[in-house]
Amino acid sequence: MSKVPTQSQINLDWPKKDFSRVPYEVFTDPQVYALENERIFQADVWNYLAHEVELAHAGDFVTNWVGSAHVVVTRDKDQSISAFENSCAHRGAQLVTQVRGNMLKVACPYHLWTYSLKGDLMGVPMAQGINGKGGMPPTFDKAQHGLRKLQVKVHAGLIFGSFSSNPPDLHEFLGPHSLSQIDRLLVQRKPKVLGYLRQRIPGNWKLYNENVRDPYHGSLLHQFQVSFGLQQPTMKGGIKLDADLKNTWNHSILSESDKEQQKWVEKAYEGTGKYNPNMKMADPALTQVPLDLGDGYKTTILSIFPTLIIAQVDNTYAIRHLRPKGPDLVELHITYLGFEGDTPQQTYEKLLTANFIGPSGYISLEDGEALRLVQEGIKSRAPGTHEVLEMGGVGAIEDTDYLSQEISIRGFWSHYHKIMGF
Ligand code: FES
Numbered sequence: 076m077s078k079v080p081t082q083s084q085i086n087l088d089w090p091k092k093d094f095s096r097v098p099y100e101v102f103t104d105p106q107v108y109a110l111e112n113e114r115i116f117q118a119d120v121w122n123y124l125a126h127e128v129e130l131a132h133a134g135d136f137v138t139n140w141v142g143s144a145h146v147v148v149t150r151d152k153d154q155s156i157s158a159f160e161n162s163c164a165h166r167g168a169q170l171v172t173q174v175r176g177n178m179l180k181v182a183c184p185y186h187l188w189t190y191s192l193k194g195d196l197m198g199v200p201m202a203q204g205i206n207g208k209g210g211m212p213p214t215f216d217k218a219q220h221g222l223r224k225l226q227v228k229v230h231a232g233l234i235f236g237s238f239s240s241n242p243p244d245l246h247e248f249l250g251p252h253s254l255s256q257i258d259r260l261l262v263q264r265k266p267k268v269l270g271y272l273r274q275r276i277p278g279n280w281k282l283y284n285e286n287v288r289d290p291y292h293g294s295l296l297h298q299f300q301v302s303f304g305l306q307q308p309t310m311k312g313g314i315k316l317d318a319d320l321k322n323t324w325n326h327s328i329l330s331e332s333d334k335e336q337q338k339w340v341e342k343a344y345e346g347t348g349k350y351n352p353n354m355k356m357a358d359p360a361l362t363q364v365p366l367d368l369g370d371g372y373k374t375t376i377l378s379i380f381p382t383l384i385i386a387q388v389d390n391t392y393a394i395r396h397l398r399p400k401g402p403d404l405v406e407l408h409i410t411y412l413g414f415e416g417d418t419p420q421q422t423y424e425k426l427l428t429a430n431f432i433g434p435s436g437y438i439s440l441e442d443g444e445a446l447r448l449v450q451e452g453i454k455s456r457a458p459g460t461h462e463v464l465e466m467g468g469v470g471a472i473e474d475t476d477y478l479s480q481e482i483s484i485r486g487f488w489s490h491y492h493k494i495m496g497f
Pocket residue numbers: 163164165166167168183184185186187188
């Protein structure tokens with residue numbers, strides 16, 4: 076990793092403190108990227124690591140990324156969950172190379188130092204030397220050479236980790252809207268994993284944070300959504316922010332008037348090429364799956380700083396996690412969820428509607444492409460030029476009861492600006 080610059084070496088021109096302007100360098104500058112690792116991922120935030128159902132048995136483990144750090148998350152025999160950096164305390168070798176699995180202990184392949192599932196150093200081969208010669212010095216204390224651990228907290232099955240020695244209270248960090256939606260989506264029914272997808276998007280990780288906080292683009296970019304009435308700008312819905320403005324819950328709700336409003340949509344989209352009433356699917360089953368929560372929410376997108384998204388899009392329930400891979404590349408890891416007690420038909424329908432999301436999803440395909448287009452387009456932008464975020468109004472950053480807005484994106488930037496110390 077490049078050397079972390081001091082703040083004074085990074086000269087960003089951030090003119091409006093309502094964050095309706097954002098300098099493009101935040102998406103392109105390697106120095107900003109390096110500083111993010113220190114100020115965000117190694118600092119006072121909670122990072123999503125895994126869901127508890129992935130660690131059902133003692134010895135189960137999964138790996139994930141916290142900024143540039145590769146981490147291992149384990150369940151021990153006493154049922155406790157631990158997380159530590161995937162780098163040996165001896166000479167730094169990567170310890171675990173599988174994405175997930177089960178193990179009795181952590182053994183480094185290089186010189187076979189072994190660690191407990193909590194990351195404590197247990198064994199050093201040849202520590203006493205051979206035939207009375209060599210070995211580790213008497214001053215060597217195994218207790219001082221464990222793996223670098225993260226603090227771990229679990230809420231509603233979601234496992235979070237922090238490298239901070241003094242992380243914020245997790246419930247406060249999540250905020251009231253996240254807590255109630257997590258309860259609605261992940262607690263009222265016990266989740267199970269239906270499968271995983273990974274997608275590499277050639278764009279900065281914060282562009283994805285903007286994208287999921289931006290219902291404005293939903294009916295404009297996504298022809299599929301608007302043509303089949305899944306999302307339209309007249310829908311009821313809005314956004315709610317937490318006290319730090321960093322986390323957004325945006326939601327749209329089905330209502331009686333949607334069909335009527337469709338006529339307005341036809342008119343509004345005339346000549347744009349986006350709305351085609353004659354477009355039909357050979358098999359429309361995908362668009363006809365009934366909402367199984369029965370509460371009318373068509374989409375619920377929880378965007379939790381810095382890299383977690385919990386989303387319900389129709390009947391697709393997924394945990395999306397961002398893994399930054401440099402200023403201009405992000406890996407999006409998606410965990411698709413079903414629920415204990417789902418009938419085979421309900422599971423089938425969830426797998427069917429999973430086609431909305433992911434690298435070739437009817438909806439998500441365009442989001443990946445939109446990010447690529449932005450990253451490509453801003454390459455030639457001069458320092459001191461900015462994106463414009465004025466849809467829905469400027470000034471105060473507050474909840475809205477309408478969808479076409481960029482206020483929640485300004486909320487993200489206000490927190491980012493603060494935590495980065497700009
Ligand atoms: S690098 Fe791990 S035991 Fe030597």
